[in-house]
Amino acid sequence: MNILVCVKQVVARDSVLRIDPDGKWILDDGLTFEMNEPDTYALEEALRLKEKHGGEVIAVTAGPERSASTVREALAKGADRGIHIEDERFAEADTFATAQALAAAIEKEPHDLILTGLQSDDSGFGQTGVVLAELLGLPHATIIMEIDASGNQLRCKRELEAGWYQNVTLPKPALLTIQSGINKVRYATLMGIKRARRKPFTRYTPDDLGIAVTARQRLQRLYQPQQTQQTEFLQGTSREISEQLVAKLRFEARVL
């Protein structure tokens, strides 16, 4: 079974973000980047399916130059090949532009299954996988908690809202977006990191793939959200803060 898994490099969690002077995006300098956490679950699921059914796992990203390290990380964890569609504009691209690039690269590869994470921790569109399926003409299912790929068809468990689930059957090839927590992700081993250096790594430019990077939705301005709630910040030593809090919860909020 040939599995394509889409990964994105995003700014590390808990980073202190600074908005660039024109207010359009964040300043990159000084930040560290990592694989989008929801994508780590998609990658892990791809590796597990390969271990069970054989075949190949190809990790693909559309991102700026720095994103190559995220593809390498996927190779170190066990992906067989990497594809990087490189262009600085992908750092801020909308879903459609990203999905178009991914689709153009994926069309060149035989594929039975395409996996993506649920959403990205930066732009958080939560739709690149579904748009990609539509552009490739494939059926899709989202927020997947279990995959049974043993038969001719894919049997998947979808998460619905508020504790409900649903089993769905799809013909192959198909695209699935993976819910975080579906598995326990592995770490790269030293041996894996060494091996990754010799694994095939393909680079494309948008021109190579004959695609334009054009946004259909534009971020006009990025800014700090306004406080909707007047938060009272408590200060002092841990003991003083705790005493203040208990007093406020008793006499001000009257919830104790």
Add this chain to the structure above:
Amino acid sequence: MSVLVVTEQQDGHWHRMSLEAIAAGQEAARALECPFLVAVMGSNVSELAAEVAAKRVSEVVLLDDPCLEQYTADGFSQALRQAIDQLQPALVLFPHTYQVRDLAPKLAASLGKPFVSDAIGMRVENKRPVFVRQLFQGKLNGDVTMEDEGPHFASVQSGAYRADAVEDGASTAAIRSLDLSIDAAGIRATPQQPFREAKDAVDLGAAEIIVSVGRGIQDPDNIPQAEALARALGGELAASRPICDNGWLPLDRQIGSSGQTVSPNLYLALGISGAIQHVVGMKGAKTIVAVNKDPGAPIFEIADYGIVADLFEIVPALVEILEARE
């Protein structure tokens, strides 16, 4: 030109966010000075269409077909493509539900149009909508516009508009039943009936006090500290999604869009950053206390009392004070 809201229902019952989407649509249609249409989709859902006709809407559009009894991305997007062809709306609004996350990106992409997901607000500038959405896990907001001509697509976040803000109509609106021809062979997915896993052992919805832990708890060995605080407060212990994903607490203690929605008197968030998926499950709490090391954590935007500190210093101090009080 019109604004079209696509509502969601299951077995003849509204999804609770359908009304919120109607409220958003009423506001959008007023700002854009155009007619307001509401679509009701499913099989045998004319009663729901009649309910909507009592609201302030220009027309209710009924998409009623046996192929729409169970949700499928292929069936629903075929039906909506036909509705959009016939109605030519400028803007199509959805509630941001799990079903919409599965459907709307496909529908918009099939028309080569953008879909602004999970918007928390909208305004009109130069007769075009500007949407506000959250980025970087809620740390920053962005104003988003859409290129080209419509139809444009957007979904609104749970709680961004109020269901009780929906205005009734002066008279009953007309219901237009659309002629649909859905190709059942084009529906590639076969869905089964939705089901629940083991019933929720704890009903967090009934708890008056909830102590909830997030990534800041760092290690499963630290959970008992939070547990001790919950006990001292006489409350229940809960968690954000990553904690349950890691198996540190069972899934039935998860608060958020994929877990339980609660509105206790007191919600004490320990080491929870406040990503929207969590916040939608608890922002109805009467009093919110947040303890987090990061002063920029979005949880402080909704907290009544904020403590920027190491939770491992605050929690034991709180337990000591609460236990001494008794």
